Amino acid sequence: MLDAAPTKETLLEVNNIEVIYNHVILVLKGVSLSVPKGGITALLGGNGAGKTTTLKAISNLLHSERGEVTKGSIVYRGDRIQDLEPAELVKRGVIQVMEGRHCFEHLTVEENLLTGAYTRSGAADIAADLEMVYTYFPRLKERRKSQAGYTSGGEQQMVAIGRALMSRPECILLDEPSMGLAPQLVEEIFQIVKDLNEKEGATFLLAEQNTNVALRFAHYGYILESGRVVMDGPAQELRENPDVKEFYLGMSEEGRKSYRDVRSYRRRKRWLS
Amino acid sequence: MPDQLLFGMEVFLNGLMAGVLYALVALGFVLIYKASGIFNYAQGVMALFAAMTLVGIMNGQVPFAHLINAVFGLHVTNFGWTVPALLAIALTVVVMIGLAWMVQHFVMRHLVGQEPIILFMATIGLAYFLEGVADLMWGSEIKTLDVGLPQGINETIDRVTFDAFGYGFFIDNLDIVATVIAALLVIALVLFSQYTKQGRAMRAVADDHQAALSVGISLDFIWVLVWSVAGFVALVAGIMWGAKSGVQFSLSLIALKALPVLMLGGFTSIPGAIVGGLIIGVGEKMFEFLVGPMVGGATENWFAYVLALLFLVFRPQGLFGEKIIERV
Numbered sequence: 361m362l363d364a365a366p367t368k369e370t371l372l373e374v375n376n377i378e379v380i381y382n383h384v385i386l387v388l389k390g391v392s393l394s395v396p397k398g399g400i401t402a403l404l405g406g407n408g409a410g411k412t413t414t415l416k417a418i419s420n421l422l423h424s425e426r427g428e429v430t431k432g433s434i435v436y437r438g439d440r441i442q443d444l445e446p447a448e449l450v451k452r453g454v455i456q457v458m459e460g461r462h463c464f465e466h467l468t469v470e471e472n473l474l475t476g477a478y479t480r481s482g483a484a485d486i487a488a489d490l491e492m493v494y495t496y497f498p499r500l501k502e503r504r505k506s507q508a509g510y511t512s513g514g515e516q517q518m519v520a521i522g523r524a525l526m527s528r529p530e531c532i533l534l535d536e537p538s539m540g541l542a543p544q545l546v547e548e549i550f551q552i553v554k555d556l557n558e559k560e561g562a563t564f565l566l567a568e569q570n571t572n573v574a575l576r577f578a579h580y581g582y583i584l585e586s587g588r589v590v591m592d593g594p595a596q597e598l599r600e601n602p603d604v605k606e607f608y609l610g611m612s613e614e615g616r617k618s619y620r621d622v623r624s625y626r627r628r629k630r631w632l633s
Numbered sequence: 634m635p636d637q638l639l640f641g642m643e644v645f646l647n648g649l650m651a652g653v654l655y656a657l658v659a660l661g662f663v664l665i666y667k668a669s670g671i672f673n674y675a676q677g678v679m680a681l682f683a684a685m686t687l688v689g690i691m692n693g694q695v696p697f698a699h700l701i702n703a704v705f706g707l708h709v710t711n712f713g714w715t716v717p718a719l720l721a722i723a724l725t726v727v728v729m730i731g732l733a734w735m736v737q738h739f740v741m742r743h744l745v746g747q748e749p750i751i752l753f754m755a756t757i758g759l760a761y762f763l764e765g766v767a768d769l770m771w772g773s774e775i776k777t778l779d780v781g782l783p784q785g786i787n788e789t790i791d792r793v794t795f796d797a798f799g800y801g802f803f804i805d806n807l808d809i810v811a812t813v814i815a816a817l818l819v820i821a822l823v824l825f826s827q828y829t830k831q832g833r834a835m836r837a838v839a840d841d842h843q844a845a846l847s848v849g850i851s852l853d854f855i856w857v858l859v860w861s862v863a864g865f866v867a868l869v870a871g872i873m874w875g876a877k878s879g880v881q882f883s884l885s886l887i888a889l890k891a892l893p894v895l896m897l898g899g900f901t902s903i904p905g906a907i908v909g910g911l912i913i914g915v916g917e918k919m920f921e922f923l924v925g926p927m928v929g930g931a932t933e934n935w936f937a938y939v940l941a942l943l944f945l946v947f948r949p950q951g952l953f954g955e956k957i958i959e960r961v
Binding site: 419421424425426445446447449450451455456457458462463464465466467471472474475476478479523524527 | 745746830833834836837839840841842843844845846847848849850851852
């Protein structure tokens with residue numbers, strides 16, 4: 361397996377996990393991936409590929425949705441973590457920013473951020489981190505007293521990321537940060553993710569449908585299809601791979617094709633099934 | 634002033650006082666509904682259970698005496714001591730917290746992520762179970778509850794109003810105490826939920842369980858906390874109702890009167906529960922006073938429900954119900 365930064369240690373490792381919802385629905389059919397410390401790793405794929413489920417398996421939010429990891433292991437800093445409660449994982453530095461932002465609508469922006477520090481103690485540290493979040497997201501400082509439900513989609517995404525930062529995380533699982541945002545805002549959010557990665561040393565595992573943006577900012581990428589990893593490699597290589605170009609970036613050597621051609625071609629050339 | 638008007642005013646005041654008691658019960662519903670989306674049918678029974686436990690502890694009754702006697706062939710009923718009211722209240726609070734823990738661990742945690750209707754049915758089951766346990770634990774006879782709250786007519790109000798209007802108002806001391814306690818309770822709850830870390834976490838859980846879970850808030854802990862607070866509110870309500878009309882099983886039926894209160898005030902609003910309670914209290918007393926004689930009386934039995942029905946038609950979220958924030 362190629363690695364973006366081979367000198368770096370592995371922070372999180374997912375080994376061949378299977379996830380079953382409601383005791384019957386098999387969603388992940390053996391997913392393996394490793395997240396290097398200090399890197400941005402992207403999890404790509406279409407709807408229902410299993411990106412969100414993979415993240416939720418790691419953060420153990422699966423349990424409350426009646427899902428469970430039935431096979432394989434998830435190892436974080438050498439410890440198996442798949443039986444730990446989400447609260448315990450947050451304490452250890454693994455936090456998920458959920459798809460669709462999930463702000464606490466009736467709490468103010470600042471209260472939202474403060475709930476991120478729920479597992480911590482020490483008022484001074486928390487206040488300092490609040491300021492840190494405000495320097496990354498100056499817009500949130502302006503809106504600190506407004507109810508989060510009334511802020512814009514971009515601001516809510518910032519609240520969600522800022523809230524996660526308040527827990528002093530080591531590994532942030534970022535689920536679909538681009539969802540429902542204008543291209544300009546997507547760019548802004550990803551730029552902040554990159555800043556956080558470079559300046560604060562935060563490790564990111566992000567799930568994205570927007571392959572184009574994700575591969576520009578990530579170091580390494582995994583492509584999921586129907587609950588399996590079908591391809592992985594450094595972001596640069598994936599960007600240049602002709603199949604990825606065709607299926608996920610909408611480009612091909614012969615230029616743009618008509619939709620009908622693409623469809624039939626695609627059916628033949630699927631990696632799976 | 635004409636006597637009729639003065640009498641009307643007295644009825645109005647008494648309605649307010651009765652409303653406070655409705656509000657107290659409704660408050661317990663709102664707390665649990667807000668934090669977990671569960672409509673807790675057992676809230677009324679919790680008030681009954683709390684009141685019975687309090688009386689039992691104060692009188693030094695042996696819990697499960699009938700059961701113990703039946704199994705071991707003994708004849709114990711009493712420890713032979715009495716416990717002072719404040720200590721008994723503290724012990725009852727401990728029992729209610731224990732109850733909250735048991736509800737969470739044996740019932741609710743196994744139903745995480747289920748449909749609301751399933752959770753609701755679980756609380757119906759809980760209500761009957763708890764009623765049975767209360768019966769088994771403390772016996773089913775009607776008990777008097779006296780924790781030393783002042784009772785009877787308030788002489789001062791009687792005298793002052795008599796001097797002013799030539800007509801003495803009859804206001805029960807107990808009602809005044811209930812009002813003050815309810816006000817303090819609401820202030821304490823608001824302060825707790827607005828300005829403490831756990832209160833903020835409680836509101837966060839109310840807004841979005843999944844997100845709360847994702848930032849490391851333990852739902853188990855928060856729900857035990859919420860059920861404990863609701864248990865405490867039930868205890869306060871139980872003390873007031875018990876002091877007013879004796880501790881008996883019909884106490885659990887006051888839960889039904891809280892329903893229209895909630896429909897009026899909104900299921901998610903603490904101020905709504907209070908205002909709803911007052912409106913129902915005043916409304917049914919005034920309606921009985923003004924319209925009752927024309928239709929043969931007994932309007933108190935149905936007035937609240939008709940009012941609630943009107944609200945359901947014209948303003949389903951209630952007076953203070955949470956506005957659903959929708960971004961377009």
